[in-house]
Amino acid sequence: MTSKAAPQRLTLLPGQQLHTxxxxxxxxxxxxxxxxxxxxxxxxxxxxxxxxxxxxxxxxxxxxxxxxxxxxxxxxxxxxxxxxxxxxxxxxxxxxxxxxxxxxxxxxxxxxxxxxxxxxxxxxxxxxxxxxxxxxxxxxxxxxxxxxxxxxxxxxxxxxxxxxxxxxTGVRYPKRPLPEVNLQHTSDQPALQRVGFSDADLDAALADIGGFVDLTREDLTQLVRKVEDAARRRSMGTAQVADIMSRDLRCATPETRVREALDLLHAHRLRVLPVLDAEQALVGIVSLTDLANFVGRSGSFRLLRRGGGEKSPLSEVMTSPVIAVSPQLPVSELIPMLSSQGLHCLPVVEQNRLVGMVTQTDLIAALQDNLLMRG
Structure with missing residues (x-):
């Protein structure tokens, strides 16, 4: 009997299938x-x-x-x-x-x-x-x-x-709700919660069931979210990050000066620059926000224009390590990353080499195309 036959045989047994x-x-x-x-x-x-x-x-x-x-x-x-x-x-x-x-x-x-x-x-x-x-x-x-x-x-x-x-042994016990991260520091709920189900919806569903459900609220929420993710992957078919990412990129090095990075962002109307080392491996990323915060610590933009910070290298400013994705990642999995984790774009890396960038704009275009095709 092959190794694949045993799981198949187990699914034929009476009783509830255990997904362990x-x-x-x-x-x-x-x-x-x-x-x-x-x-x-x-x-x-x-x-x-x-x-x-x-x-x-x-x-x-x-x-x-x-x-x-x-x-x-x-x-x-x-x-x-x-x-x-x-x-x-x-x-x-x-x-x-x-x-x-x-x-x-x-x-x-x-x-x-x-x-x-x-x-x-x-x-x-x-x-x-x-x-x-x-x-x-x-x-x-x-x-x-x-x-x-x-x-x-x-x-x-x-x-x-x-x-x-x-x-x-790697099992979090007791179960406690994970702390909610409010990146905008406002009273608004995260984007996925505004368009998806709420705690009130969950309570209403449990009240309709009436019986005892042996799941914590956190686990039940995670289960429903995973069901939603699986449904999105199914509805979006085989679309991958490689299908929607930008490939003609503008990059910098750790030695690139802050002034040069600002000029490059301004010239190409970009919000972020990937930072590559001599072997073309991704070592960091720098955004307009990073530069603004750096300049703010230096005093003001005037100070930068007078030469106060223009000689500083990006190695002092860039964010590292960088969250990156694979070109084979399903587009549907970008939704939580670009909507609830405070990320506006993601580098795409294959075999330690930067091959593209995917942004919120790319994701919105892919979702619009998917809606049009389904309509």
Whole structure:
């Protein structure tokens, strides 16, 4: 059987297809094993083997969540901490008031679920914690109201291991919204958010679904954005950066003087100049803004005209390193780069050589052509 046959065979299996790689399977498996072992070991040291064994079920379930789906809303630190805490408290109260029967265990699970929903800390293994708290053996029952302590020790140990292991293996945990970069320092939203969906749209869609969605808002937003990107790539066909970039370029060197760069920009009505070294490799880029800021530090444009800064080389002014793209990059992938990252143009590099420049104007022309062809 060829190597391509195995993934195809997996897609024929019943159940939801998992879009994860075997490397992620191994990472999650090792993390869950480490988390379970260390948590039970620590609990055993403090409260004894009997208590640790009674609580091993919910700990194992939590370990799977924290390491296999660390981006899920059910696996965040507050979910496990709050879920374990309210479930342990509810189970203790129900057991003290109603005894250790199956009926009381079912009631404890139901009340714990309501509390977790209300406190936004839904964590399914919390139900198992409530079940254990009511139906546990004598070792846990002997602790009485202090039965909350081994439960919370397990929760805190698991969270600590998840924080260390997930981040060490390249998975950002816990999930936090990325800080929004406001390049214009205004109250306007980024361009893609003004023309795409908003947080209010996302909330409305979730309200229409009605059920619980085990995705953080950040992950859900990223998922929808990626769907939009895939749709743009499909609608724009095979258009690449090489199809729309400018090829007849004006360039400078690190030794080019500021005055010469200004004259070159003015003569060709350009906003940026790529800077190449002796081997014609791209080493920097300089814009009118860079020159204006440099001149501002020198005093004024008058100072420049009097010779104050005209002998300064571009190596003192240019931006380096430079964000560049490949000529084979799909045009659709330029949209977020040239609309939300504060970039007005991008050098196009192939085999370390500058082969073109692509600008916002080039992108707009390509989008207009695509709309006309579809119309």
């Amino acid at each position: 790689r075997p490397r992620e399977w191994l990472r999650a498996t090792c993390g869950a094993a480490i988390g379970l072992f260390v948590s039970v070991w620590v609990c055993q040291l403090v409260f004894g083997a009997a208590v640790a064994t009674l609580l091993i079920g919910p700990v194992g379930a939590s370990a799977i969540l924290l390491f296999s789906v660390p981006s899920g809303a059910l696996a965040q630190p507050w979910s496990i901490f709050g879920g374990y805490l309210v479930s342990a408290i509810v189970a203790t109260l129900v057991a003290q008031l109603g005894g250790h029967s199956l009926e009381m265990a079912a009631l404890a699970v139901a009340l714990s679920l309501i509390a977790m929903f209300a406190l936004r800390c839904l964590h399914p293994p919390g139900g198992a914690v409530a079940l254990c708290g009511v139906l546990a053996g004598p070792a846990l029952q002997a602790l009485d109201e202090k039965a909350v302590l081994p439960v919370m020790l397990n929760a805190l140990t698991l969270i600590a291991i998840a924080l260390f292991y997930n981040n060490l």
